[in-house]
Amino acid sequence: MNCDWLKENLSAYVDGEMNFITRWRIKRHLKECLECSKELRQLEKIHKLSKLAILVSPESHFYDRLKAKLPKVETIEHKKNRVFENIWIALPQGGKAAILVGIALILFLSVIYPRLSSTSLNIDRFEKEYLLSQETLTCVGEPATSLILTSE
Amino acid sequence: MNLNKFWKVFLFLIILSLILVSSPSLAQNGKDILRLSFDAQSQIDFEGIRKIQTYTSDKIHSFVAKVIYQKPNFIYVEYLDPPYLKGRIIIDNGEKRIEYLPGIDKKIKILPSFNCSWIKEKRKKALKITLANFNISKIPEEKILGREVYTLSLSPKNSIGPFLKLWIDKKTYLILRKEKYNSERELILSLYYTKVNFNKHFSKKELYNKLPRIPSISKKFPLPSxxxxxxxxxxxxxxxxxxxxxxxxxxxxxxxxxxxxxxxxxxxxxxxxxxxxxxxxxxxxxxxxxxxxxxxxxxxxxxxxxxxxxxxxxxxxxxxxxxxxxxxxxxxxxxxxxx
The missing domain is CATH 3.30.200.100 (MucB/RseB, C-terminal domain)
Incomplete structure (x- = not known):
């Protein structure tokens, strides 16, 4: 490790941004190099002073002036669509109850009621089956009598 | 009588009895005639116009169809009347049966053939039950459409109908006429041909070519168990x-x-x-x-x-x-x- 490299990266060392091995090598170098040790002490003093400076509040209008000096950046505002939420809040209690009952009724009629109620069938289906038996299970049956069922 | 002459007479009697037994046209028994008519339609080449009438308490329903039978096992039925059925076609090729109205039905179902072994077995069983349940008697022979026919009467051994009268062609054993009566002896169904043409051989290929396009098959009819x-x-x-x-x-x-x-x-x-x-x-x-x-x-x-x-x-x-x-x-x- 040479002194030039260390002087360039000393600030990172003070901030604790180095990994374990690099820190160990820097410490070893600082024990042997007086110039670098001196540099480290100066830097540590500056760090202490800067921490004290942060604790003091900036003077008034500091942030306004800072904002004026900064370049303008376009910001996108994410507005939440709260139309339904607003309508729901605006609704009277009776209206809310009516909507809930309506939803429950639709669910009942479309999902639950068909399972509860009996199935609906047409007699044609049974008649066709009957004719098929009449045709195939008797000895003088005629083929294709099922067409007799075709409605007029 | 010497021995040589005896053997000649004996041989003649044997041959004569064999001819009598083997020749269906000489069958005298009503049951035998019914048995022979059972399979007749799969053993002939035939074309005819068939009329079926059913009688209910307040209405008579009539159905007229052109029928073609071709041995073995081919049936073609085309409805000519009533108007709402006109043009409907049934084709049974011995393996499967299709029913459709050309130009209207876009998809059709396949049904089991009337002549498939599965149905034939059932019908054979029904024939046995018929022979056990009905008295079958021959009544004076008649002529239908210029052809000699056996006339059979099937009356139930019990009081419940139906009563059946069959006119069976002597040469081919095809049922040319059928009348069914209820227990009060009222006519409930009649079937007869207005035109018959036996031994008319036709090309199935030509028939299929003449037919309007057969619609695609929507569902295969599974043989029910x-x-x-x-x-x-x-x-x-x-x-x-x-x-x-x-x-x-x-x-x-x-x-x-x-x-x-x-x-x-x-x-x-x-x-x-x-x-x-x-x-x-x-x-x-x-x-x-x-x-x-x-x-x-x-x-x-x-x-x-x-x-x-x-x-x-x-x-x-x-x-x-x-x-x-x-x-x-x-x-x-x-x-x-x-x-």
Missing amino acids: SYTLQEIKARANFFLSFPGYLPPGYTFQEGEIMAKRKIVKLVYTNGLEVIVLFQRPSAKIAMGPHKWMNFDNLGIRFREGPYGKTLVWNRKKKTFVLMGEVPLEELVKIAQSIK
Whole structure:
């Protein structure tokens, strides 16, 4: 490790941004190099002073002036669509109850009621089956009598 | 008589008896004639115009069709009348059967062939039951469309009909005319040909070429599995009810499970007619025009069509459909006996 490299990266060392091995090598170098040790002490003093400076509040209008000096950046505002939420809040209690009952009724009629109620069938289906038996299970049956069922 | 002459006479008698036995045209017995007519349509080349009339208490239904039989096992039926059926075609090639109205039906179903072994076996069984249940007698022979025919009368050994009269062609054993009567001896069905042409051979290829395009097949008709009484009891997924009463001569023929195990079909036959009982967990059945009847707190819907009578009722969370061509009182008795 040479002194030039260390002087360039000393600030990172003070901030604790180095990994374990690099820190160990820097410490070893600082024990042997007086110039670098001196540099480290100066830097540590500056760090202490800067921490004290942060604790003091900036003077008034500091942030306004800072904002004026900064370049303008376009910001996108994410507005939440709260139309339904607003309508729901605006609704009277009776209206809310009516909507809930309506939803429950639709669910009942479309999902639950068909399972509860009996199935609906047409007699044609049974008649066709009957004719098929009449045709195939008797000895003088005629083929294709099922067409007799075709409605007029 | 010397020995040589005896052998000559003996041999002549043997040959004569063999000819008599083997020649169907010489069959004298009504049962034999009926047996021979059973398979006749699959052994001839024939074209004819067939008229079927069914008689209900208030209406006569007529159906006219061009019929072609070609051996073995080919049937072509084209409806000519009534207007609402005109143009409907049935083709049965011995393997499968299709029914469609050219230009209207975009998709068709395949049905089992009338001549498939599965159906033939059932019909053979029905023939045996017929022979056991009916007295078959020959009545004076007649001529139909210039052809000599045997005339058979089938009368039930019990009081319940039907009575049947058959006119069977002497040469081919094809049934050229059929009349069915109910137990009151009223005509309920008549079938006859107005035009016949035997031995007319035609090319199936030419026939198919003339036909309008056959629609695509929507669904293959699976051969239904038929079960015995014990099997159907074990297989049904709901408790089955059975009739305690059946008209004389009728016996259980087979049971079927349909519509994803929701409907059970029980078939009873006397050989010439069937009585079919359908049952399923409670369902609403749309029936069209019908009458209401009430027997011992049992509300029954009833209607009579060209094919027979239909009763529909609900009992103990189940729906029953009973169909048959027997007197209404008999159907009601069956319905009342179902437990």
